[in-house]
Structure formats: structure tokens, C-alpha cells
Amino acid sequence: MVGSTVDVNISQKTLSFAEYLEYSGKPGVLYELDRGQLLEMPTTTGLHNLICKFLTVEFLRHLVSENLNLVAIDLTGVRTEENTSRIPDVVVCHQSFWKKVCERKGAAVLNFDEKPLLVVEVTSQNWRDDYSTKRTEYSRYSGVLDRRLRAGAGAVV
Numbered sequence: 001m002v003g004s005t006v007d008v009n010i011s012q013k014t015l016s017f018a019e020y021l022e023y024s025g026k027p028g029v030l031y032e033l034d035r036g037q038l039l040e041m042p043t044t045t046g047l048h049n050l051i052c053k054f055l056t057v058e059f060l061r062h063l064v065s066e067n068l069n070l071v072a073i074d075l076t077g078v079r080t081e082e083n084t085s086r087i088p089d090v091v092v093c094h095q096s097f098w099k100k101v102c103e104r105k106g107a108a109v110l111n112f113d114e115k116p117l118l119v120v121e122v123t124s125q126n127w128r129d130d131y132s133t134k135r136t137e138y139s140r141y142s143g144v145l146d147r148r149l150r151a152g153a154g155a156v157v
Contacts, residue, residue: 021106036083051122052089071098077109080137085109092118
């Protein structure tokens with residue numbers, strides 16, 4: 001991600017999770033919800049995008065080859081707390097959960113009962129800003145695999 005800050009707080013009003021799902025911000029901009037505060041996500045680098053696309057394609061290839069009833073998706077939110085939703089780089093979940101998300105109105109977010117099996121955060125220059133927060137939130141779903149890459153993008157959680 002570009003820049004020295006993780007997210008830019010763009011809302012002074014506290015939003016509920018339901019309000020977040022219906023929020024329409026700037027076109028082409030992704031927003032996370034952090035304890036009711038709307039956060040604009042910074043633009044990612046080309047390398048970051050390349051790594052994310054590679055991981056998504058490789059996960060999909062594996063899931064199909066093993067005939068697993070799972071999907072690997074990007075740009076999908078994961079509700080981590082009552083009024084918090086993160087948008088990890090790659091999510092692996094049951095196809096039935098993804099179908100439910102697609103049938104709902106509003107933002108594509110897995111809810112508490114639609115637990116992802118794998119969440120991948122490819123971090124960049126700003127990884128220290130949000131690493132511990134997101135790692136703690138995601139760990140509520142299951143164990144956390146923490147692999148730090150020494151070259152390129154930083155850490156993958």
C-alpha cells in the first residue's frame with residue numbers, strides 16, 4: 001500500500017455495521033469499518049496487486065484441482081467485531097457462504113456466522129501500522145499463520 005498511514009479516517013460520525021453495508025463512498029475507493037469509524041483504504045502498489053492476484057489464482061487452482069467446495073476471493077470484507085469489518089487481500093471460504101454474500105444487498109462482507117477458513121493480508125510499507133490489530137481480530141476465527149517475507153511485500157498473515 002502506498003503512503004505512510006494505514007487508513008484515513010474520513011467520517012466523524014460513528015456508523016453501525018448495517019450503515020456500513022449500505023455506505024456509498026467515492027467510486028473506486030474501498031472502506032473498512034473500524035469500531036464504527038469509516039476508514040478509506042490507501043491505494044496499493046503494483047507489486048502488492050501482483051502478489052494478491054497470484055495468491056488468489058493459486059488458491060483457486062488448488063481448490064478446483066482438489067474438488068473442494070471452497071472459493072478464494074478478493075475485495076471481500078470480513079466482519080471481525082460488532083462494528084468492524086476488514087477487507088483482506090484474499091479470503092478462502094465455503095461456497096455456500098459466498099453465495100449468501102452475493103445474494104445480499106450492500107457491501108460484500110462475510111458475517112460472524114460465515115467464518116473464513118483463510119484470510120491473507122499482504123502487507124507493504126505500512127505493515128507496522130495495522131499488523132497487530134488485524135492479526136488479533138482475525139485470530140478470533142481460528143489460529144493465525146504468520147509468515148513474514150523478507151523481500152518485497154513484508155508480512156503475510
